[in-house]
Amino acid sequence: xxxxxxxxxxxxxxxxxxxxxxxxxxxxxxxxxxxxxxxxxxxxxxxxxxxxxxxxxxxxxxxxxxxxxxxxxxxxxxxxxxxxxxxxxxxxxxxxxxxxxxxxxxxxxxxxxxxxxxxxxxxxxxxxxxxxxxxxxxxxxxxxxxxxxxxxxxxxxxxxxxxxxxxxxxxxxxxxxxxxxxxxxxxxxxxxxxxxxxxxxxxxxxxxxxxxxxxxxxxxxxxxxxxxxxxxxxxxxxxxxxxxxxxxxx
Numbered sequence: 001x002x003x004x005x006x007x008x009x010x011x012x013x014x015x016x017x018x019x020x021x022x023x024x025x026x027x028x029x030x031x032x033x034x035x036x037x038x039x040x041x042x043x044x045x046x047x048x049x050x051x052x053x054x055x056x057x058x059x060x061x062x063x064x065x066x067x068x069x070x071x072x073x074x075x076x077x078x079x080x081x082x083x084x085x086x087x088x089x090x091x092x093x094x095x096x097x098x099x100x101x102x103x104x105x106x107x108x109x110x111x112x113x114x115x116x117x118x119x120x121x122x123x124x125x126x127x128x129x130x131x132x133x134x135x136x137x138x139x140x141x142x143x144x145x146x147x148x149x150x151x152x153x154x155x156x157x158x159x160x161x162x163x164x165x166x167x168x169x170x171x172x173x174x175x176x177x178x179x180x181x182x183x184x185x186x187x188x189x190x191x192x193x194x195x196x197x198x199x200x201x202x203x204x205x206x207x208x209x210x211x212x213x214x215x216x217x218x219x220x221x222x223x224x225x226x227x228x229x230x231x232x233x234x235x236x237x238x239x240x241x242x243x244x245x246x247x248x249x250x
Contacts, residue, residue, distance in 0.1 A: 052090045054145045056174070056241035060219050066094035072211065072243060073170055077101050079139040082162060084128045084155075085109075085146030089117035092142075105138065107131065131158045138162055144172040148190040152197065156205035165250035169207060171198070174239040183238050192239050207246035215241040 058068035075081070078101050083092045086106040096102050106117045107124045114123045126132050128143075128150050141159040159169050175195045176183040183192040193201075202209065 052094065053087050054091075054172070055235070056215055057219050058215060062090075063094055063097065066091070066098055069170070069172065069243070070095060070098055072213075073140075073168065073245060075099065075102060075140055075168070078103075080105070080137075081140045081142055082107060082131075082133070082138045083142045083144075084131075084159070085143065085149065086113075086117065088113050089121070089123075091144055092121070093118055105133070129154045129158065131162055133162045135161055136164045138167065139164060140168045140170060142170045142172075144170070145174075145190075147171065147173055148185075148192055152193050152201045153205070156201050156207070160205045160207060160248055163248040165248055167248045168210070169202075169244075169246040169248065171202075171244040171246065172242075173244075174241050177238060177240050181238070185235075195242070198244070202244070202246050206249045208249060209244065210247050211243070211245040213243050215243065 052062045052065070057065040059065045080103050081092070081095075082105045083089070084107050086092060086104075086108050089104075089106050092104040092106060096104065103121065105122045105124060106114065107126055107128070108114050108117075109125065109127050111125055114125055117123050124132060128146065141163055143155070143159070147155055156169075163169065174192045175198065176192050179194055179196055181194070184190065185192065199209065
């Protein structure tokens with residue numbers, strides 16, 4: 001005789017959700033021990049690295065990479081963009097060089113990097129888990145190689161809060177190549193959230209998927225040309241760079 005399930009499916013789902021949240025919190029706590037962005041001295045050590053701190057690019061030349069992002073995003077005229085985890089503002093500067101009508105607010109938890117950002121835009125020192133902005137104040141939120149330093153649910157909830165209805169979340173990042181994998185780049189303190197997790201979390205936060213694509217022929221940033229080929233192949237075997245465009249619901 002079969003044994004009946006003593007717990008309703010809803011209870012099982014709640015327990016699994018709780019376990020997932022605890023696992024993500026544990027990964028985040030561990031990652032904070034490795035990420036350079038919690039220590040000013042480590043951030044200063046990044047200064048020799050070329051400006052655009054992204055592992056994979058659409059194009060080798062940075063401005064061409066920015067053009068490729070804009071061609072897929074197609075922001076409306078005069079859009080105001082919140083760049084979360086902006087680094088030294090290099091991505092924003094490259095985008096604005098192609099689209100002078102765009103304006104930016106630059107947000108970073110690193111005061112060291114903020115001091116090197118272009119002074120023409122507002123610079124905000126804050127964590128991406130609690131954005132010090134009013135509701136519905138920006139047309140787009142850019143998360144470019146940023147989400148893996150945070151917890152997916154609160155980051156997406158905050159992004160949705162500050163976006164105007166119909167605004168766009170640009171998520172340029174990496175996901176594990178295999179859906180059941182769990183990949184954390186320990187040396188960077190960076191978690192690559194599985195695609196299924198991202199899709200579920202964005203829907204729960206109130207976003208609608210407009211576009212999804214793996215970066216078709218990703219190229220590594222020129223700064224990584226000196227990386228050990230074995231390590232580079234291991235990275236390529238584990239993750240896929242992706243672009244997601246998500247619309248904030250009304």
